[in-house]
Amino acid sequence: MLEFLRTAINLISIIAIPAMILIILGWGFFKKVKVYEVFVEGAKEGFDTAVRIIPYLVAMLFAIGVFRASGAMDVLTSILSPVTNLIGMPPEALPMAFMRPLSGSGSLGLMTEIMKAHGPDSFTGVLVSTMYGSSETTFYVLAVYFGAVQIKNARHAVPAGLIADLFGMLGALFVCRILFSQ
Amino acid sequence: MLNYIWISLVAIAIVAAVGNDIKDEVQNSYRNGIPMSATFVVSKSPAGTAQMWEGEVVMSGEAFDQFYGIQAQKSDVRQPVSVAVSSNLQGSLLLPVTDASPEYWRQMAKYATTKDRLTGKIQSIEFSPNGSSAQLRFVLESIKFVKMKAVTQAALDFASTAVEISIGLIGIMALWLGLMKIAEDAGFILILTKILAPLTRRIFPEIPPDHPAVGAMIMNIAANMLGLNNAATPLGLKAMEELNKLNPKAGTATNAMVTFLTINTGGLVLIPATAIAVRAAAGSSNPGIIISTSIVGATCATIAGVAASKLLQRLPRYRKDIES
Structure with a gap:
């Protein structure tokens, strides 16, 4: 059980960043945000x-x-x-x-x-x-x-x-x- | 409080450095001026007119420890050396300090005249009949004010480390702030804050539950728990900036800022990856054994920190800072 939990948490931490990037970008695109422009503006x-x-x-x-x-x-x-x-x-x-x-x-x-x-x-x-x-x-x-x-x-x-x-x-x-x- | 801690760290450091140096001087910890005896095993005899030998200084670990009055050298000392003897029998030697050198000498070499090498003067050298080895008596160069030099070096080194860390943050800061801006404009953060509003309203009563700060804080805490440091810091800084927009008094921390900071310093991580990696590298039979114990420890820290921030913020001395 503990072993399973560990593997699960490890897996989540590996896919977390790509998933987060995809969700944010996908959501933004879906909501008709000008993703590139807004990204640059924030990154400044x-x-x-x-x-x-x-x-x-x-x-x-x-x-x-x-x-x-x-x-x-x-x-x-x-x-x-x-x-x-x-x-x-x-x-x-x-x-x-x-x-x-x-x-x-x-x-x-x-x-x-x-x-x-x-x-x-x-x-x-x-x-x-x-x-x-x-x-x-x-x-x-x-x-x-x-x-x-x-x-x-x-x-x-x-x-x-x-x-x-x-x-x-x-x-x-x-x-x-x-x-x-x- | 930060003023006092800051000045204490620096003052204690300088006092301790002076104290340690005086102690070293009184005990002569580096045996300045005291001759050391060792066997010199020759690997390269002089060729031509130059009176230069190469080889190793060999002595037992016990003899080394006894000489310096320490208990550190476990194995026997085999230290590469080059020996030069001039015509009037004045000799000098040079010990290039490497990873194989005794730890004590490595420490000394850090503060020697030339870094990473110890020099010395030969008092006597007596070769065996076949010339393959010699009995050597030598005095190493004087090592003084080690801690003072170390403090000076640290002051300069850490000042530039701080800049390196900050500059290193620029890239990932830009990446995450860019993504956060999209998430904000798309209303993603708002949804996140609404879901967790019942919890955040209790911990941060001063913050309106649909404020962008809440979303950034939630994402920071989630990234921290997953051990994603590269994402956690930019998200945390974003949250701080949002919290600062609600700050009526620039330059002074609000209650919510302090609570949020203690959640971060509590450091609740589901998988303490660094500690596990170090344990595995040290040859542990079960590196992951500390996952559960770390979670208990960090939970204690986080709960105690949040509770302490809530209690301390009621004290008059901390209240007056934001009320006046």
Whole structure:
């Protein structure tokens, strides 16, 4: 059953884009929209939007980049390791919890590294890959999405995003402990 | 809040870099000025007048670890080297660092005078009678301020990465915005929003249920769940732009924007393709095992995020930003 569901979802994600393009174009043509003209008109905005994001993304990635390069993560991990022991999280997984909201490439690298060291099917390996799949790179999404509409005052977006990440990480730990605990 | 987090990241980074460099200096982590002993296995002896040898520096992994006070080198060290000895017995050596080199040396070479090679001075070299090997004592060049250099490099690198990412978005942005415009003009989006109106009205009470923003948000969330990142980002940005049209105060996020953003940062994906691919590459016997656990984790994140955005938006400190 699960296998069937997986194949089905995989199939849907493969045909989704061609299907969406066909439906939109077909529908537009049927409704007598001047498809080519309207497409070009809409596409024009693509350039502006992408360029508008640049300053926001530079600000965000620069801060995250220097943070990653400085070795501050190791310091943070050692300070917080008593807390992780308390909730039954392997200490190796803690940097992942910090890195996930900050950097997509950073957390991808961490996941690969941890799996190489502990094996992909070890508890730590399953946990870090679940953590990777349980959240998006909050600060990147924030910079891109708010950058596109020039939002400078993010209001409660950061605390809300971080609460989401915290619960995502705790949820990943919880479900992995129930299903795969040694 | 973003101001504080931003400055904290940068300030912590610089303080940590200075701290780490001072620690390295005090512990002499890179053993600057301390001679290392190793066997030199000769593969090419000098020809003609040049006193140049080529070969490998060989030492056991334990000896390497002991020298640097680390526990990292699992296999024995076999590092290609070229050795030059001048007439007054002053010698120098050059280690071209490759993937086969010890990880520690690879890290050091990143911050050496010339990138990807370590140089050193030979203190003594004693050849065996047949000249096929030698006992070598050498001091590698001093490696200093590693983290400070790394921070500088990262600042420059990530600034250009940001531009590359944005420029890379232009094409797919244009494609999806073009398609969305057709979908909008054809009334396709309107139909979509009507079907899902009962749900969206609850999550985004401020947005009129037939507003184009709703359609773009629905398509963004659907693309995200299917793992179609290339489509999800342009659709999400389109949704943000539509939401911004309802924004009475430019530059300040509305409640709906924050809620929509947390749905995106929750990252609910039906098939976490990247994680599965990495697991498969690492030789997992069951790479797909994390599908169910990831869905649970991401559902927790999404529900918590939406709930948090709804609760936090009532706080006076966040209300005053949009009311004043």
